[in-house]
Amino acid sequence: MSLFDTASGDWPSSPAQHQIEILPDTEAGVIRTALTPTSWTLRGRRNRGFVLVSGEGQLDFESSELPFISPCAIWLPAGKTARLTLKSGSRGALVSVSELAFGRAVPAGLVGRQVKDALLHPLIGARLQKPQALELMSAIEAVERELRSELPGGQEAARHHLVLALMTLWRISSPQPQQVQAAPRTIVRNFLHLLELHLRDHWTIAAYAGVLKVSRARLTSAVKRITGRAPLELIHERLVIEAEALLAESNLQVAEIADALGFKDAGYFNRFYKRETGIPPGRTRKRGAERKKSFPGFHEWP
Template structure:
């Protein structure tokens, strides 16, 4: 787990309090105070990350690019964006970690919610803030952590409301476009394809994708089919088959291990699914001689 700091610069974790239904599972929120020593985070890109630098300096290493940071500023890295962040001694601010599931539960519904989701698909890197705004957002992040640690009745819901304020502030920082009544079909398709790559192995239903995108299932299906010629379910199944064929051809995993790697809890169901989609059981594909190169369309690069 990436290191997070308390007010004295010590590494701590701030998980949500266990409840029957967690509103913000695996969400973490803490203050940053580097005191006399610099600190660094290795961000693996598995969750959404936000940093508000109230004062201080640092740098963000995104592999090919090294970006300097000077407070007060905001940093938002959506899931799928690995990086390494270093802050110099004397830096102060707040850090937030939000998994996709918690983000989906926190973002409000309706037209504004759709714009917030669209904005948070993209990074915000070093955007300058006024000192007052930086402090306000940092305090909202700290309030999320305080509620998650408190164990008080309704703490998860209270933390969610503070998180909404943080997300709305990040959306405003991203220079949102004037409010539209409905998201454009092209935006719906682009966001669906992005989510599909993130949650393919979670086996979300089409209704789950539609709910996260704040559109009806019918509207999602219509937009995707018009753009790609296939329904969302057909694309999901095709993507699973491509992953399965790749593992069968290029790995030494057993069929049961491949089923597990692709999120199938029942290997028998994986066998039936694969045979239904391809006309051949996975074992026969692996034993076939002279395997043909596998075509792997990259839906994430859809324009």
């Protein structure tokens, strides 16, 4: 059963068996979109965790439009509202947890405090490895299964699987959003961390600034002050580094490399690469092949 009503885009009423003592107001389930994009309004009454294993979408959050592509994860703490849109054919899972259930699920101790502190902040489209995404989806599906089960110990089992899902979200969590007056070096450090997570998503500078809770001008100023370069320059440099590595070391076609780096059009990738490096991608590939001939691998040693 799907957690969402994809026909209306509404969150359905909870069946009675979802209202349990240990995890009150907690729901979990699978999301599958049909042949058209589907949107939902996520109101801030509960914490929500979402994993996308296939497809792509967009999160309208705090005046920013944040695209994401599978496999990835999203976490919105209670009090945060957003509009979630998934393109046709997307598949994932979502868990909705009340503050009371969240507090009961997370274990006591140092790690528990770290989980709670980290998940006070949004996690937007953090990239996952496919096995990691499937594991997170499996944990969420297990929460749903145990919540619906009438077997003995179902509530405790649901809490167990919920803890596993929350621990996974904590481990992949992005830096905590910064206040406007955060130190420039802190802003830059967190920007660079986000850049590694979302390089292939081609976020705008405004999107990075929105997640970091600073203005675009503040982010640009901080990055220039610490690195001497504009944020967009750093983004382009990282894309070029990734492109050069794939061109020189992989057997992927240029169009496949463009797709792997988030370029929807191979022609645009070619123009971008030549503009940034002064040479077309094909020439970099040729140089890489010549370099391999000049420096044989270990298996070719006498």
